[in-house]
Amino acid sequence: xxxxxxxxxxxxxxxxxxxxxxxxxxxxxxxxxxxxxxxxxxxxxxxxxxxxxxxxxxxxxxxxxxxxxxxxxxxxxxxxxxxxxxxxxxxxxxxxxxxxxxxxxxxxxxxxxxxxxxxxxxxxxxxxxxxxxxxxxxxxxxxxxxxxxxxxxxxxxxxxxxxxxxxxxxxxxxxxxxxxxxxxxxxxxxxxxxxxxxxxxxxxxxxxxxxxxxxxxxxxxxxxxxxxxxxxxxxxxxxxxxxxxxxxxxxxxxxxxxxxxxxxxxxxxxxxxxxxxxxxxxxxxxxxxxxxxxxxxxxxxxxxxxxxxxxxxxxxxxxxxxxxxxxxxxxxxxxxxxxxxxxxxxxxxxxxxxxxxxxxxxxxxxxxxxxxx
Ligand SMILES: *Cc1c(COP(=O)(O)O)cnc(C)c1O
Numbered sequence: 001x002x003x004x005x006x007x008x009x010x011x012x013x014x015x016x017x018x019x020x021x022x023x024x025x026x027x028x029x030x031x032x033x034x035x036x037x038x039x040x041x042x043x044x045x046x047x048x049x050x051x052x053x054x055x056x057x058x059x060x061x062x063x064x065x066x067x068x069x070x071x072x073x074x075x076x077x078x079x080x081x082x083x084x085x086x087x088x089x090x091x092x093x094x095x096x097x098x099x100x101x102x103x104x105x106x107x108x109x110x111x112x113x114x115x116x117x118x119x120x121x122x123x124x125x126x127x128x129x130x131x132x133x134x135x136x137x138x139x140x141x142x143x144x145x146x147x148x149x150x151x152x153x154x155x156x157x158x159x160x161x162x163x164x165x166x167x168x169x170x171x172x173x174x175x176x177x178x179x180x181x182x183x184x185x186x187x188x189x190x191x192x193x194x195x196x197x198x199x200x201x202x203x204x205x206x207x208x209x210x211x212x213x214x215x216x217x218x219x220x221x222x223x224x225x226x227x228x229x230x231x232x233x234x235x236x237x238x239x240x241x242x243x244x245x246x247x248x249x250x251x252x253x254x255x256x257x258x259x260x261x262x263x264x265x266x267x268x269x270x271x272x273x274x275x276x277x278x279x280x281x282x283x284x285x286x287x288x289x290x291x292x293x294x295x296x297x298x299x300x301x302x303x304x305x306x307x308x309x310x311x312x313x314x315x316x317x318x319x320x321x322x323x324x325x326x327x328x329x330x331x332x333x334x335x336x337x338x339x340x341x342x343x344x345x346x347x348x349x350x351x352x353x354x355x356x357x358x359x360x361x362x363x364x365x366x367x368x369x370x371x372x373x
Contacts, residue, residue: 001313001363003313003314003315004313004314004315004351004356004360004363004364005315005351005353006188006288006315006316006317006349006350006351006352006353007188007189007287007288007351007352007353008187008188008353008355008356009187009188009192009194009355010253010354010355011245011355012245012246012248012249013245013249014245014248014249015241015242015245015246017245018034018241018242018244018245019238019241019242021034021241022034022237022238022240022241023238027237028236028237028238029236029237030215030232030234030235030236030237031234031237032237032240033237034237034238034240034241034243034244035053035234035235035236035237035240037240037244038053038235038240038243038244038247039051039052039053039198041244041247041248042183042198042200042247043200045173045247045250046173046175046176046181046200047172047173047176048175048176048181048200048201048202049202049204050200050201050202050203050204050207051198051199051200051207052198052199052200052207052210052211052214053196053197053198053234053235053240053243054196054197054198054199054214054233054234055195055196055197055232055233055234055235055236056184056186056195056196056197056233057085057160057162057182057183057184057185057186057197057198058085058088058089058184058197059197059214059231059233060182060183060184060197060198060199061085061086061088061089061132061158061160061182062089062092062093062231062233063199063210063213063214063231063233064089064130064158064180064182064199064210065089065090065092065093065095065130065158066093066209066210066213067180067206067209067210067213068129068130068156068158068179068180068206069129070090070093070095070129070130071093071094071095072093072094072095073095073096074093074095074096074128074129074130075095075096075097075098075126075127075128075129076090076095076096076097076098076128076129076130076131076132077097077098077099077100077114077117077128077130077131077132077155077335078090078097078098078099078100078131078132078134078323079099079100079102079108079109079132079133079134079136079141079160079323080099080100080101080102080322080323080324080334080337080340081101081102081107081108081134081136081319081322081323081339081340081343081344082134082136082160082320082323083162083320084323084326084328085162085184086132086134086160086162086323087099087132087323087329090132095129096332097323097329097332098128098332098333098334098335099322099323099324099329099332099333099334099335099337100113100114100117100334100335100336101113101334101335101336101337101338101339101340102136102339102340102343103142103339104277104339105142105277105279106136106139106140106141106142106277106279106281107136107137107139107276107277107290107343108133108134108135108136108140108141108142109133109134109141109142109146110336110339111142111145111146111149113335113336114131114146114149114335115145115149117335118149118150118152118153118155119153122153127153127154127155128155129155129156130155130156130157130158131146131150131155131156131157131158132158132160133146133157133158133159133160133178134160134162134163135159135160135161135162135163135164135167135174135175136163136164136320137163137276137284137286137287137288137290137349138163138164138166138167138190138257138284138285138286138287138288139164139167139276139278139279139282139284139285139286140167140168140169140174140177140279140281140282140284141169142279142281143159143169143177144169144170144281147177147178156179156180157177157178157179157180158178158179158180158181158182159174159175159176159177159178159180159181159182160181160182161174161175161178161181161182161183162182162183162184162186162189162197163184163189163190163287163288164285165183165189165190165191165250165285166190166250166251166253166254166285167282167283167284167285168282168283169281169282170281170282175200176200178200178201179201179202179203179206180199180200180201180206181199181200181201182197182198182199182200183197183198183200184196184197185197185198185239185243185246189287190250190253190254190257190285190287190354191243191246191247191249191250191253192242192243192246193235193239193240193242193243193246194239194242195239196235196239196240196243197235212228212230213228213230213231213233214230214231214232214233214234215230215232215233215234216230216231216232217229217230217231218230252354253285253354254285256354257285257286257287257289257352257354258284258285258286260286260289260352260354260356260361261275261284261286261289261352263358263361263365264289264291264350264361264364264365267365267369268291268365268368268369270298270368270369270372271294271297271298271299271372272293272294272295272296272297272298272299273291273292273293273294273298274291274292274294275289275290275291276289276290276291276347286352287352288349288350288352289349289350289352290319290347290348290349290350291347291348291350292319292342292343292346292347292348293305293346293347293348294346295346298371298372299371299372300371300372302318302345302346302347302348303318304371305348305368305371306318306348308367308368308370308371309364309367309368312363312367314351314363314364314367315351316348316349316350316351316364317348317349318344318347318348318349319343319344319347319348319349320344321344322337322340322341322344324337324340325337325341325344350364351364
């Protein structure tokens with residue numbers, strides 16, 4: 001039997017035709033009509049006027065911080081329960097990360113911690129320059145109060161929607177809430193270009209500046225003039241062709257991941273199992289189906305379940321290790337942290353790829369049910 005991955009790439013079927021078109025046109029370059037088309041189609045989908053296709057979501061975060069003018073001596077506040085990439089770019093620009101705990105209703109950045117902390121920072125004259133708020137595992141954070149609190153204090157918001165494409169918050173799409181927002185098209189994300197990302201926003205000068213920085217900061221003259229340090233961060237036209245095919249298939253992918261989540265919830269309503277809640281403010285894509293396991297009630301721990309699945313070639317993983325517990329970020333300030341720590345200690349991510357068949361999901365379920373005492 002084939003190995004079952006957490007979130008394997010899933011082809012829409014139209015990729016090859018679009019890539020063949022790119023090759024036939026000889027646009028085998030880090031720009032071209034598919035890059036332009038991919039950006040325009042994503043703008044339309046997310047109802048955001050400007051987008052910049054990049055080589056990764058991490059590159060998009062890096063450029064977001066650069067164009068907001070974040071640098072040495074600045075603080076950037078960030079969700080703690082997330083992938084390290086959310087915060088690595090803070091280090092790239094020599095700023096100082098401060099991590100914020102999750103709430104239990106969405107597993108995302110807790111506005112009830114953020115609001116008083118921002119007020120206190122304002123009173124102390126030590127406001128952060130920006131906040132990176134993550135839409136975790138396909139679910140938006142409680143963005144309205146978070147964005148309002150930041151804007152009240154002049155703090156810029158970067159929405160890390162790498163895991164959130166296709167989700168909604170009060171009817172609006174994830175990736176449309178930040179002063180700048182980022183997406184990832186890494187191989188395990190809901191749509192993939194094998195590797196890629198995007199920066200989105202409504203303020204044209206920021207997107208223009210990011211575009212300039214992403215192409216080695218070349219001045220518009222023939223002789224290669226440079227006034228700033230640039231980066232080589234643009235997405236290839238070949239990969240953008242793959243992205244357009246995948247984006248056209250997004251609704252089916254969201255529907256499939258939600259159906260997989262519903263199947264797990266129904267089959268695994270077992271003692272000790274609690275699934276990641278879907279907050280009332282939005283619709284999750286369930287990019288990954290996550291749950292916490294109370295070992296005493298279930299009769300086996302989270303690690304026991306991961307090991308039992310691994311034995312039969314099924315990939316499951318713990319929930320992200322919070323960034324305030326990561327050795328590389330030791331010594332950084334954390335606002336709260338106990339909720340994220342508990343979710344990490346007991347949380348599991350189950351195979352959730354939109355390419356998984358019903359019989360593959362049933363294989364996962366059977367192994368877990370077998371463990372129940
Ligand atoms: C995947 C991911 C990123 C980074 O995206 P890459 O395209 O892999 O660089 C950033 N933030 C979160 C929350 C992610 O899951």
